[in-house]
Amino acid sequence: MTKRFLGFALLFSLLIAAFSVQAAAPNPDAVLGVWKNGEGTGMIQIFKKGDKYYGRLVWLKVPNNPDGTPRTDVNNPDDSKKKTPLKGLENMRDFTFAGENKWEGGKIYDPKNGSDYSCEMTLVDPNTLEVRGFIGVSLFGRTDVWKRQVKK
Template sequence: MKLIKQSLLTLLLVVLTAVSALADNPDAVLGVWKNGEGTGMIQIYKSGDKYFGRIVWLKVMNNPDGTPRTDVNNPTESARTKPLRGLVNMRDFKYVGENKWEGGQIYDPKNGSDYSCEMTLTDPNTLEVRGYIGVSLFGRTDVWKRQVKK
């Protein structure tokens, strides 16, 4: 009986710790996140009262000739020679409470398009990133996993 009580107390402490980690913390999203495909990592950082993301790692960092991969699909011709590593591809997110960041834009270097975007932290190490056109109903959600603690 004593062992059961200790186990229940330990479980309660773990649950309370997880819940407190998800408490209203605008900076909880800061850190490095791996996208759902596992092909890239994005560092989310804060500038002023807004949140941004930049590509810090790619599964395929270089072209077959050894040169760094660049933003070849960018609609702006002069930007096509910029390396993908270091590219700011998430902009202008604002924390709106309840572990949600909205009002941002996400750039997809695979097709050179910008999308409206919102993020939701579902647990301390899981981030749902939803890109959409127009309204959130018409979009796609990718689940990212935290790689490096902030």
């Protein structure tokens, strides 16, 4: 009886350990979906191309200019891109999964000032993403907290 109980306890422990390891396995695609920026002025869809992660503006609180025409990338330093619509603009690129719910090595473009920044993302929980843009080193930057709107 004791051997049977010990065998059952061992089997049960192994099953619990196996499920725990599976639940804790890193998920590089956990960041995929639509996220609202901290100001609530835009939503960005994070998607994957190959093994890299990208983002595009899919919703704007103010999608049109006062004359009713769609807003464009007027602050872009490249004159040939100033007429590009903001909706659909790919403003995040080249992120790679670094483990521990972190994506690094990417760039983020801010259409408000026409600047490009180095960027990293950290998934705090399934519905909260910290997006940190910076120049040079991460210490000199700003973090925006995004909230998930739609998964994948």
